[in-house]
Amino acid sequence: MTKPLWESWAEIETSLMTADSLLACFDYDGTLTPIVSTPEEAIATPQVRGALRELGSLEGVVAVVVSGRPVKQLLELVPGEALWLIGHHGLCVRSPDGEESSMVDEETATKALEPLREIGQRVADASPGLRLEDKGSGLAMHTRNASRLAAKDAAELFCDEAQKLQGFSLFRGKEVYEVKPVGFDRGQAILALREKVAPEALVLYVGDDTPDEDAFRGLLDLPDSVTVKVGDGTIETAARYRVDDTHDAVDLLRRLRALRGKKG
Ligand SMILES: [Mg+2]
Incomplete structure (x- = not known):
């Protein structure tokens, strides 16, 4: 049963703040930027880019941006030096220091x-x-x-x-x-990344569309994971929580940076 995120916020806030290690994953289009008529117009605001950069630089946080876009395109949109990038819905991964791997020939x-x-x-x-x-x-x-x-x-x-x-x-x-x-989906890519860089991490995943459901489902096996569906409350989702729109998703990103910043 999917619950409104903000109604459960007090409890979620505590676990997001106190986890020793946090893997914070955000989808890009429709989550950190509103859906627009052409992909070229989907530019994250300087505030969003700044929040991602700061979040990714915090001790105990691995910040990830996940997208259907190729990694190369994502690099032009978000601060890659502070983030792990998962592109092409899980098929390609780029580390903050620029190492890339692909799951397909x-x-x-x-x-x-x-x-x-x-x-x-x-x-x-x-x-x-x-x-x-x-x-x-x-x-x-x-x-x-x-x-x-x-x-x-x-x-x-x-x-x-x-x-x-x-x-x-x-x-x-x-x-x-x-x-x-066929091969890696978003859920498998995130679980593999967790295994590699932060095996004990609490996972947060925020996304708005069909491919994000692979992540929501994949993370059901981690009972503490916080999965958040952005938008349309009428569409069935495997996410544990919901928010209304990209404003909420960006608000969540800002709150997270503040929470984890306080911790350090
Ligand atoms: Mg999306």
Whole structure:
């Protein structure tokens, strides 16, 4: 049963503050920045970037930004020197000192997507407002700015073709249909990172969309973990808590920095 975060805040605040070690994970789009019509417009405010930098620099805190974006793109949006970055929904990880690892053979996956890339691009070119995002080893069809009819047709076609591919999974997010190699999801990536850098850490995960559910579910095995779904209270979620919107998510980030700052 998912509860409103702020109603349980007193209790959560204590555990977030007192944990010896904290792994604090925030999704980027729709969590730290509002959803906008093109990904290029989703720029975190200087306050958010500052809060992330400070949080990541605190003793006893590992701060992580998680996204469907490639790690290289994330680096332009958040202060990578203070953060662990998990890109492409768990397939790529970058440490604060710049070491990168990938769970997929990029070249093979990129090649295997060639037929879908061609079809997707043709579909996107045919209607204004559709956009095919090429992540190399992944593809995403964005339909937010298209007419409803074009969005529906493009989604159907893209998903039908995507389902024919071996070794890839398809998921539907907010006005986006995305294909990525099977392997690591966000939950698995976070559990692996915890194992590697902070095996006893209390985990916080904040996210707003379908791929975040992999993290919410993956963290159910850690009974103390604090998982927070951002937005739409009508959508079913595996998260333990909910907040209304990105303002709440950013507020949570600020509170966390203050809480853990006091501790040191
Ligand atoms: Mg998101």
